[in-house]
Amino acid sequence: MKICVLGGDGYCGWATALYLSGKGHAVAVVDNFARRQWDYELGVQTLTPIQPLVDRLRAWHDLTGRKIELFVGDVTDHDFLATTIASFQPEAVVHFAEQRSAPYSMIDRKHAVFSQVNNVVGTLNLLFAIRELAPDCHLVKLGTMGEYGTPNIDIEEGYIKIEHNGRSDVLPFPKQPGSFYHLSKVHDSHNIMFACRIWGIRATDLNQGVVYGTVTDEVLLDEALINRFDYDEVFGTVLNRFCAQAAVGHPLTVYGAGGQTRGFLDIRDTVRCIEIACLNPAVPGECRVFNQFTEQFSVLQLAQMVQAAGRDLGMNIEIEHMPGPRVELEQHYYNAKHSKLIDLGLEPHYLSESLLDSLMNIAVKYRDRVDPSLFLPQVEWRNPNNTRRQRVRAAAAMESAV
Amino acid sequence: MKICVLGGDGYCGWATALYLSGKGHAVAVVDNFARRQWDYELGVQTLTPIQPLVDRLRAWHDLTGRKIELFVGDVTDHDFLATTIASFQPEAVVHFAEQRSAPYSMIDRKHAVFSQVNNVVGTLNLLFAIRELAPDCHLVKLGTMGEYGTPNIDIEEGYIKIEHNGRSDVLPFPKQPGSFYHLSKVHDSHNIMFACRIWGIRATDLNQGVVYGTVTDEVLLDEALINRFDYDEVFGTVLNRFCAQAAVGHPLTVYGAGGQTRGFLDIRDTVRCIEIACLNPAVPGECRVFNQFTEQFSVLQLAQMVQAAGRDLGMNIEIEHMPGPRVELEQHYYNAKHSKLIDLGLEPHYLSESLLDSLMNIAVKYRDRVDPSLFLPQVEWRNPNNTRRQRVRAAAAMESAV
Numbered sequence: 001m002k003i004c005v006l007g008g009d010g011y012c013g014w015a016t017a018l019y020l021s022g023k024g025h026a027v028a029v030v031d032n033f034a035r036r037q038w039d040y041e042l043g044v045q046t047l048t049p050i051q052p053l054v055d056r057l058r059a060w061h062d063l064t065g066r067k068i069e070l071f072v073g074d075v076t077d078h079d080f081l082a083t084t085i086a087s088f089q090p091e092a093v094v095h096f097a098e099q100r101s102a103p104y105s106m107i108d109r110k111h112a113v114f115s116q117v118n119n120v121v122g123t124l125n126l127l128f129a130i131r132e133l134a135p136d137c138h139l140v141k142l143g144t145m146g147e148y149g150t151p152n153i154d155i156e157e158g159y160i161k162i163e164h165n166g167r168s169d170v171l172p173f174p175k176q177p178g179s180f181y182h183l184s185k186v187h188d189s190h191n192i193m194f195a196c197r198i199w200g201i202r203a204t205d206l207n208q209g210v211v212y213g214t215v216t217d218e219v220l221l222d223e224a225l226i227n228r229f230d231y232d233e234v235f236g237t238v239l240n241r242f243c244a245q246a247a248v249g250h251p252l253t254v255y256g257a258g259g260q261t262r263g264f265l266d267i268r269d270t271v272r273c274i275e276i277a278c279l280n281p282a283v284p285g286e287c288r289v290f291n292q293f294t295e296q297f298s299v300l301q302l303a304q305m306v307q308a309a310g311r312d313l314g315m316n317i318e319i320e321h322m323p324g325p326r327v328e329l330e331q332h333y334y335n336a337k338h339s340k341l342i343d344l345g346l347e348p349h350y351l352s353e354s355l356l357d358s359l360m361n362i363a364v365k366y367r368d369r370v371d372p373s374l375f376l377p378q379v380e381w382r383n384p385n386n387t388r389r390q391r392v393r394a395a396a397a398m399e400s401a402v
Numbered sequence: 403m404k405i406c407v408l409g410g411d412g413y414c415g416w417a418t419a420l421y422l423s424g425k426g427h428a429v430a431v432v433d434n435f436a437r438r439q440w441d442y443e444l445g446v447q448t449l450t451p452i453q454p455l456v457d458r459l460r461a462w463h464d465l466t467g468r469k470i471e472l473f474v475g476d477v478t479d480h481d482f483l484a485t486t487i488a489s490f491q492p493e494a495v496v497h498f499a500e501q502r503s504a505p506y507s508m509i510d511r512k513h514a515v516f517s518q519v520n521n522v523v524g525t526l527n528l529l530f531a532i533r534e535l536a537p538d539c540h541l542v543k544l545g546t547m548g549e550y551g552t553p554n555i556d557i558e559e560g561y562i563k564i565e566h567n568g569r570s571d572v573l574p575f576p577k578q579p580g581s582f583y584h585l586s587k588v589h590d591s592h593n594i595m596f597a598c599r600i601w602g603i604r605a606t607d608l609n610q611g612v613v614y615g616t617v618t619d620e621v622l623l624d625e626a627l628i629n630r631f632d633y634d635e636v637f638g639t640v641l642n643r644f645c646a647q648a649a650v651g652h653p654l655t656v657y658g659a660g661g662q663t664r665g666f667l668d669i670r671d672t673v674r675c676i677e678i679a680c681l682n683p684a685v686p687g688e689c690r691v692f693n694q695f696t697e698q699f700s701v702l703q704l705a706q707m708v709q710a711a712g713r714d715l716g717m718n719i720e721i722e723h724m725p726g727p728r729v730e731l732e733q734h735y736y737n738a739k740h741s742k743l744i745d746l747g748l749e750p751h752y753l754s755e756s757l758l759d760s761l762m763n764i765a766v767k768y769r770d771r772v773d774p775s776l777f778l779p780q781v782e783w784r785n786p787n788n789t790r791r792q793r794v795r796a797a798a799a800m801e802s803a804v
Contacts, residue, residue: 078511109480109530113523120522120589121515124582128511131786152571153564162555162564162576167735169554174564174573175592180526183596187522187589190577194585198729198783327600333569381600384533 002026003278004088006075007096009053010035011228012270018218019271021066028069028088044232044374047366051224059224075122085129092138092278097122103234103379105181107386112180119184127195138281139203143185145263149176150329155336158289178328196287204277209263209293211270212239213358232374238299242306246317247363248370255324258300259331263293266349276344291338294348309355325377404428406490408477409498411455412437413630414672420620421673423468430471430490446634446776449768453626461626477524487531494540494680499524505636505781507583509788514582521586529597540683541605545587547665551578552731557738560691580730598689606679611665611695613672614641615760631764634776640701644708648719649765650772657726660702661733665695668751678746693740696750711757727779
C-alpha cells in the first residue's frame with residue numbers, strides 16, 4: 001500500500017514510517033524538521049541521541065534494503081503539499097505533522113496562535129489536496145483523547161446518541177479540550193467531519209492517548225535508528241519524565257493530588273493502530289473516530305508503578321506532590337471507550353510489561369544526558385505570557401558567567 | 403458604559419454602534435474596512451448607497467452631538483488591537499470583526515483558510531488582550547445559529563444536559579456547522595469557553611440567527627447614516643435576495659424543496675440584544691451562550707411571505723425552485739430554544755410587521771441599483787475551487803466589448 005507519513009521525523013511518525021516500511025508498504029516521509037527546531041528554541045533535547053533524518057533513512061535502507069521516500073517541506077505550504085500528494089499518489093495519508101505540545105501552545109499568545117494556525121491550516125491544506133488530487137485517498141489523522149476533556153459521563157468513540165425531550169440523534173461527542181493545542185485538534189476534527197460530508201472524503205480520526213516507550217522492533221535494529229525520548233516539561237510526557245527523574249535519583253513530581261486520569265498506549269501499539277486503520281479504510285464520506293489507547297491510569301498510579309519498577313532495579317525513588325501548572329481537575333470520573341481498534345485486531349502491549357525494558361532501561365542507559373532543570377514546569381496555564389525565552393537566556397548568562 | 407464595537411463599519415456593527423451611542427454609551431468603532439474590500443473583490447455592492455465611515459460618523463455627530471471614537475486597523479494585528487484596548491479601556495467589547503459569509507469561505511482553499519485564520523486569530527488576539535489589558539472587560543462575541551447545524555433534537559442555548567449510561571453532565575451542545583465560515587465560529591466558541599475557564603474572562607457568545615432589515619431608529623435620522631443591504635449570492639441573505647428579486651420582477655429563487663429552516667431576527671432586535679448582553683454581563687469565568695433570534699422560518703415560507711407582501715404592493719411575484727449550491731438537508735426537524743434574551747427583556751419585532759417597511763420598500767426604492775446577475779449562486783459547496791474571479795473578469799470583458 002502507498003502510504004504518506006506527514007511528520008515522519010517526529011516521535012510517533014518515525015516509528016510509524018519504519019513499521020509500515022518494514023511491513024512492505026511503499027512509504028514516503030514528509031517533514032520540515034519543525035520538531036527539531038522547537039528543541040533549539042526551548043534549549044532542550046531528546047534523552048536519546050537521534051540522528052539526522054537522511055542518516056536514519058540511509059541506515060534503514062542499508063539494514064533492510066527498503067527505501068523510504070523523503071519530501072522536505074511544510075504542510076502549511078499548499079504548493080509543496082499539493083506537489084507531494086500529486087507526485088506520490090498515496091492510498092493513505094497519515095497526518096502527524098502538527099505542533100503537539102499542550103505547554104508549548106500555552107507559552108504565550110504567539111505560541112497559541114502559531115499552534116492553532118499551523119495545525120488548522122496544515123489540515124485544511126491536506127483536505128483540499130486530497131479532494132482535488134487524490135479523492136480516494138484515506139486520511140488517517142492523529143487527534144487526541146484530550147479533545148474530550150474529563151466529562152462526568154462515559155466517553156464514546158467520536159459520537160454519542162443523545163435522547164432529548166422525546167427525540168434522539170447521534171451527534172459528535174461534546175468536546176472540552178484543555179489547552180490551545182488540544183483546541184487545535186478539536187478544530188481539525190470539525191473541519192475533517194465537514195469535508196467528509198460535503199466532498200465524500202474518507203477519514204479516520206484517531207483520538208490517541210498519551211504514548212510511551214521508545215523501542216519498536218525496527219528501531220532496535222541499530223542505534224542509528226533510535227527514536228526520540230522527550231522528558232522536558234514542554235514536550236515530555238509524564239511517564240517519560242518520571243523515568244528520567246528516577247534514573248537520576250530525582251523525586252517523581254506529581255502535580256496536585258495526582259488523580260488526573262488519562263488513556264495511555266505503548267508506541268508499539270501506535271504503529272500497529274495506524275496500520276490497522278490504513279488496511280481497513282473508512283468508506284467514502286465517512287469520518288470515523290477511534291479512541292486509540294489501551295489502558296487508563298492516574299498520574300499517581302504511574303508514579304507508583306515507576307517507584308515499584310525502580311525498586312526492582314535497586315533504586316529508592318520518592319514521590320513529591322507539587323502544585324500543577326495546568327487548569328484541570330485533580331480528581332474526576334474517567335471512563336473512555338476504546339474497543340473499535342481491538343475489534344479490528346489490535347493486541348495491546350501493557351505498561352506493566354514494557355515499563356522496565358522500553359522506558360526505565362532507556363532512561364538509565366542515557367542518564368548522563370538528563371538535564372534536571374527541565375523537569376519543573378515553567379509554563380503556567382493561568383499566566384498568558386510565560387517568558388520562557390528569558391529563562392533560557394538567563395540560564396545561558398549564568399553558564400557563561402561561571 | 404464604555405463599549406468597543408469591533409467591525410463597526412459592517413452591517414450589524416454599524417447599526418449597533420449607532421444604537422449604543424444613541425443610548426448614551428461611550429462607543430468606539432474598530433474597523434479595517436475589510437467588508438468594503440470584499441465588495442470590490444467580488445464585483446458587488448450594497449443595494450443602499452452607504453457613505454464612507456468618517457462621513458457617517460461626522461453626520462452622526464452633527465445630527466446628535468454624540469461622538470463615536472474611531473480606531474482603524476485589523477484585529478488580527480495584535481499590536482494594533484492591544485493598543486486600542488489599552489487606550490480605550492472598554493467595559494464591554496462587542497466582536498463583529500469577522501469574515502461572516504458562508505459562500506465566501508467556500509469559494510476555494512484560499513478563502514477557506516483566510517476565513518478560519520482571520521476569525522480564529524482575531525478572537526485569540528482579543529482574548530489575550532482582554533486577559534492582559536482589561537481583565538474585567540466583558541466579551542460579547544457574535545457567533546451564529548449555524549454552529550449547531552440541524553440536529554434531530556431540540557437545540558438548547560449553548561449547553562445540554564446529557565444522561566448516558568446512568569450518569570449525567572451538562573456539556574457544550576454538539577456542533578455540526580455547514581461551511582468553513584460556520585466552522586470558524588465553532589472554533590471561536592471553543593477557544594472562548596477555554597479562556598473563560600483558565601483566565602476567568604467573562605463572555606457572552608451570541609449565536610445569532612439570520613438578520614434582516616436595514617432600518618433602525620438611528621439610521622432613519624438621515625440618508626447619510628443608511629446601513630448596508632446585501633442581496634448578492636455571497637454576502638446577501640435569503641430574505642434580502644427575495645426582496646431585491648421581487649423589486650425587479652425576478653422570480654424568487656428557492657433552493658430545492660425550500661424546507662431549510664433557520665432562526666431569523668430583525669436588525670432592531672440585534673442591536674437591542676447586544677445592549678441587553680452588555681448591561682447584564684456574564685460573571686467572571688462564565689461563558690454564557692444565548693441563541694439570538696426571534697422566529698424560525700423555512701426558506702419556502704419566506705418566499706411565500708414576500709410573495710404575499712408583493713401582492714399588497716400590486717406586484718405579481720413567482721417562486722422558482724432550483725438546485726441548491728450547498729450541502730444541506732432540504733427537509734428536517736428544527737426547534738431551537740431562544741428564551742434567555744427574552745427573559746432579560748427583549749421585546750421582539752416580528753417579520754410580519756417589518757417586511758414591507760424595512761425590506762420591500764427599501765428594495766423598491768433602490769431597485770435601479772439591483773444587478774440581477776448577482777442573484778444566482780456561483781459558489782458550489784461540492785466544488786473545492788469555484789473560479790469566481792474568472793466570472794468577474796469574463797463579465798468585465800463582456801461589458802468592455804459592448
